[in-house]
Amino acid sequence: MNNNLYNYILGIADNSLILGQRLGELTGHGPSLETDIACTNISLDLFGQVRSYFQYAGKIAGDGRSEDDIAMLRKERDYKNVLLVEQPNTNFAYTIARQFLFDAYHLAFLGELQKSTDLTLSAIANKCVKEVSYHERFSSDWVKRLGDGTEESHQKMQNAIDDLWTYTDELFHQTEADKAMVEEGIGVDITQLKDNYYKYVSEVLEEATIEVPDIKYFQKGGKQGIHTEHLGYILAELQYMQRAYPNMEW
Amino acid sequence: MSEEQIKSLEKQFNERIERDEKIEPKDWMPEKYRKTHIRQISQHAHSEIVGMLPEGNWITRAPSLRRKVALLAKVQDEAGHGLYLYSACETLGVSRNELYEQLHTGKAKYSSIFNYPALTWADMGAIGWLVDGAAIINQVPLCNTSYGPYARAMIRVCKEESFHQRQGFEIMLKLCNGTPEQKEMAQDALNRWWWPSLMMLGPTDDKSVHTEQSMKWKLKRKTNDELRQQFIDQTVPQADVLGLTIPDSDLKWNEERQSYDFGEIDWDEFWQVVKGHGPMNKERMKARVGAWQRGEWVRDAAMAYADKKQAEKEKQAV
């Protein structure tokens, strides 16, 4: 099997998996019925993406492992998602800030992935890019609403951005699989997305009257499986059934 | 308006309903009709959104990705259905916020079934199969009810809900065809959800306070007891397909009635839960009130932002 391609796909899909899981926690607890429905929709889109990626990864592995095996039966160090997406729903500002900071990256990434020479990946990207451009529209609108809403919401949004900013740099770190895939024309050179990302995100934040954090130190490690302590709990729920009742069909 | 005028209006009103004409929001209606509808529709809406909680509780733990998306979509539909119903209710001149207030202060009721805990994955199956099954029996006749907005909301709800029960049954089927442990899990869920599902169809006819008037207004087409019998008769053969045992030793086919006879329902338990002392009543309300309170600053922010933008627009137009 092509290990690099397999790992590359997992790197993409794990972001959607963990973020989808985080959003799924909110269903039934949103600030309004309408917003609840919207966040669940995003979660559904993300899990749909995860299934396409993992089904493809399963095929590449070629040893009969299923989408669920890949999603639920790895160990904590084997998850490759960025730290950003595993951060908790501290309050709705964090949910929105996390979403926006990821969506802006995700949208640019998928735009490039559409050009992949791997036809399955480009087809998946083609479908996902429409979903994610809606996510980005939703989250950037809400960043502005909360940032430029009331004094209280402004403060909360500022705090959320301040806290989450430290996880943005990792989005553009290349793994070994990334580098190999770029070389083969399959993967996206994410280092090229960085400048536009910060430019765009800063524009939105400015419109939202949110100050763009100016920090020197960034957190990283998710892509190498070195996560924040939050991930363990996410996996405890995600994997619970598969671990407690192994080798069964549901 | 004189008493006589009101009487004559009421007579015309009742005749319209008898002719199967729909009543629309701006039409004259007796105050009691309005109040009864607000009560029933909002109760129905509350049930949808409180009903999101026991199932929402399992979203992060669903055993497969396929089950996870199905469950997410189902719980999301419940939010949608709550929303349709609140909207229908708002046409009667009461705001969603007032209705929430009634729910949060315990003034309004919701379906008692959601005051039971969802303990295992099999409960997702049992809820879909039994609770949605009972709900559908209640709801299908409402697609024809006299109040236009309610009937329209129900048509949409019923159409969308058709996958919910199948989703639940499929979960049960998979468990019953699985390992002994899985089948046991399914049987345990049936044991716990069976009686509450029967109670869900309401108190017996002789104890039901609203039935007669509701029948006239087509808010109800069959009595609680009739609905319950219908539910049992259609569910028992489904349990046979699953190979599960209904937890009622008195259950047996009555050849003469062409229906199942069944055992005594524990109505003390029913009233205990209705009155707020079920296993999960407090927990459910805490979750609803909590979400609403935590969301207040968000809703305020969105409104403040909208007002700000509107003012800017107007300023530019000058």
Next chain:
Amino acid sequence: MSKIKNWPLWEIFVRSKNGLEHRHFGSLHAADAEMALENARDVYTRRNEGVSIWVVESKHITASNPENNGELFEPAQDKVYRHPTFYDVPDEVKHM
């Protein structure tokens, strides 16, 4: 209770496919038109029900009063000359 006013109510109209008119689908709450559109998309078209959405704040709709239905609509009932069947044409005349 919040100090600020609540999200207003919006009426949602959806065109289910091109060639058909927008039809009233229901209502929902939103702080502004943009949000109303987004919410409408998620609430009323999650099963592929639409290709176009209109939203209008409910307070901007002026509705006729059913009490005036007599004067508004009954006068049209006897204007049978507005319908083709009012006019006698021999059976042998085709295409008319």
